[in-house]
Amino acid sequence: MERIPILRMGDFLLVTIQVDMHDELAITLQDDLSERISKTSARGVLIDISALDMVDSFIGRMIGTISGLSKIMDAETVLVGMQPAVAITLVELGLTLPGVITALNVERGMKLLRERVQAE
Amino acid sequence: MNVLKSGSQAVRIEQDVVMARQTARKLAVEAGLRLVDQTKLVTAASELARNTVVYGRGGDMDWEILEDERRKGLRLTFRDQGPGIADMKLAMTDGWTSGSGLGLGLTGAKRLVDDFSVESAPGEGTRVMICKWT
Amino acid sequence: MSALSQQTIDATRKNEGHLLASWQANLDASGASRDSRIKQAEFEGQTREFLRLFLASANGSDTANITGSEWADVRGFLDGLSRSRALQGFDSQTTASFIFSLKRPLFELLQAQYASDASELAAQLWAVTELLDTLGMYTVRAFQKSREEVIARQQEELLELSTPVVKLWDGVLALPMIGTLDSQRTQVVMESLLQRIVETGSEIAIIDITGVPTVDTLVAQHLLKTVTAIRLMGADAIISGVRPQIAQTIVHLGLDLQGIVTKANLADALALALKRSGLTVTKAG
Numbered sequence: 023m024e025r026i027p028i029l030r031m032g033d034f035l036l037v038t039i040q041v042d043m044h045d046e047l048a049i050t051l052q053d054d055l056s057e058r059i060s061k062t063s064a065r066g067v068l069i070d071i072s073a074l075d076m077v078d079s080f081i082g083r084m085i086g087t088i089s090g091l092s093k094i095m096d097a098e099t100v101l102v103g104m105q106p107a108v109a110i111t112l113v114e115l116g117l118t119l120p121g122v123i124t125a126l127n128v129e130r131g132m133k134l135l136r137e138r139v140q141a142e
Numbered sequence: 143m144n145v146l147k148s149g150s151q152a153v154r155i156e157q158d159v160v161m162a163r164q165t166a167r168k169l170a171v172e173a174g175l176r177l178v179d180q181t182k183l184v185t186a187a188s189e190l191a192r193n194t195v196v197y198g199r200g201g202d203m204d205w206e207i208l209e210d211e212r213r214k215g216l217r218l219t220f221r222d223q224g225p226g227i228a229d230m231k232l233a234m235t236d237g238w239t240s241g242s243g244l245g246l247g248l249t250g251a252k253r254l255v256d257d258f259s260v261e262s263a264p265g266e267g268t269r270v271m272i273c274k275w276t
Numbered sequence: 277m278s279a280l281s282q283q284t285i286d287a288t289r290k291n292e293g294h295l296l297a298s299w300q301a302n303l304d305a306s307g308a309s310r311d312s313r314i315k316q317a318e319f320e321g322q323t324r325e326f327l328r329l330f331l332a333s334a335n336g337s338d339t340a341n342i343t344g345s346e347w348a349d350v351r352g353f354l355d356g357l358s359r360s361r362a363l364q365g366f367d368s369q370t371t372a373s374f375i376f377s378l379k380r381p382l383f384e385l386l387q388a389q390y391a392s393d394a395s396e397l398a399a400q401l402w403a404v405t406e407l408l409d410t411l412g413m414y415t416v417r418a419f420q421k422s423r424e425e426v427i428a429r430q431q432e433e434l435l436e437l438s439t440p441v442v443k444l445w446d447g448v449l450a451l452p453m454i455g456t457l458d459s460q461r462t463q464v465v466m467e468s469l470l471q472r473i474v475e476t477g478s479e480i481a482i483i484d485i486t487g488v489p490t491v492d493t494l495v496a497q498h499l500l501k502t503v504t505a506i507r508l509m510g511a512d513a514i515i516s517g518v519r520p521q522i523a524q525t526i527v528h529l530g531l532d533l534q535g536i537v538t539k540a541n542l543a544d545a546l547a548l549a550l551k552r553s554g555l556t557v558t559k560a561g
Binding site: 101102104105106107109110112113114118119124125126127130131 | 466467470471473474477479501504505506507508509510511
């Protein structure tokens with residue numbers, strides 16, 4: 023079964039979503055991530071959606087769920103690389119992704135995670 | 143108003159939602175919609191296709207590329223023979239952002255497109271039409 | 277239903293050379309072909325090509341209806357011709373005269389062909405008239421469509437030009453908005469700002485509305501949506517140039533700025549942006 027790869031980068035996990043996900047794949051990612059966070063005691067999760075040209079309510083909920091899940095497991099989630107057209111559409115939809123931290127790219131996202139982790 | 147091209151595809155299982163998105167994107171590009179409008183339409187299509195699979199128990203997506211004087215449009219119609227929407231008013235409330243779990247995505251989809259219509263009744267299936275113009 | 281008879285088509289083919297010369301002479305007389313924008317050779321090529329396609333399509337088909345697939349090549353040719361004429365700055369009349377100048381030569385040919393058959397002559401004259409009129413109308417419509425496309429594109433380019441996104445510093449962009457903001461304009465501008473944010477990796481965008489005379493609910497909503505989108509992407513925005521009147525309007529309309537920082541002028545906004553970026557400005561020496 024296809025899965026979205028989760029890379030470990032020190033204390034953080036990096037997920038790059040590059041395929042057009044069907045719902046089941048999204049759920050699998052959620053499950054895989056929570057397991058990996060727990061196993062590796064990761065302090066942060068970076069979700070890179072720079073390759074996604076569309077984010078609908080299902081994916082939006084998935085991102086919100088991952089953010090909530092990781093927080094419970096003492097990890098911070100940062101969403102990076104949102105395309106302008108996607109941002110505009112989400113705003114029009116009224117989907118604000120509350121509680122989800124965002125950054126422009128992986129580099130900034132990493133910096134943000136490091137700052138937050140160090141601040142503790 | 144002319145119909146330049148038209149077609150239809152099944153929206154029965156989860157994978158079909160992805161196919162519907164991809165078809166919608168391809169057609170939106172062909173109709174000449176600008177990037178943001180393409181994305182809005184594809185997102186709306188994704189919501190409605192999912193509804194068709196999850197609530198409508200599977201159905202079809204009809205598509206048409208339209209031409210009207212000096213602009214082009216892409217019209218998608220999602221139809222199913224499922225249980226139908228019992229409470230239309232409730233379905234059209236913002237169940238989407240309030241996280242009530244209903245998440246029918248109808249109001250969200252409506253905001254993203256230019257023309258929108260929904261016909262449904264218990265036992266009579268559902269038919270949702272969306273259209274976006276250049 | 278009237279159609280060009282096989283005899284007409286054969287006669288046209290046989291006298292193609294003479295017909296083209298006559299047509300060209302007509303165009304010369306009207307001055308349409310002696311315009312420096314089109315080379316003589318190009319013109320001749322166009323008349324020849326049109327006649328070729330015309331004859332290929334005219335075979336037995338209903339002359340009042342050119343929407344069928346057998347006329348697709350001719351329609352395509354006329355679309356191309358209209359577009360190039362529109363781009364070159366010609367008017368619709370001159371463009372359509374390309375078709376209408378063919379009438380007289382064809383009539384003369386028909387008169388010679390059907391000299392002994394008055395009723396057939398009348399029928400063929402009618403068929404030719406109907407056909408050329410329809411083609412001429414099609415040309416005018418295609419021309420208008422091309423012109424409108426050019427205007428629409430120019431409008432959009434003008435929009436983008438009149439609202440440039442400037443880089444004030446590393447990571448700080450500014451968007452000075454000038455003039456009244458309408459829905460379409462704000463959208464185009466919004467998109468280009470977001471695009472630049474991604475391209476430059478700038479974390480702060482200053483939207484300056486000093487040059488905007490009035491801010492109504494719609495404009496405010498658009499600004500709000502833009503800032504929300506900017507934040508969703510991982511950057512932030514400051515709105516500067518908020519004059520007292522605008523501040524009053526915002527309060528009056530009961531608009532919730534949702535924690536967006538506003539500054540009275542661009543300078544203050546820049547100072548804040550630099551501070552947020554961890555930079556300070558000091559005097560040299």
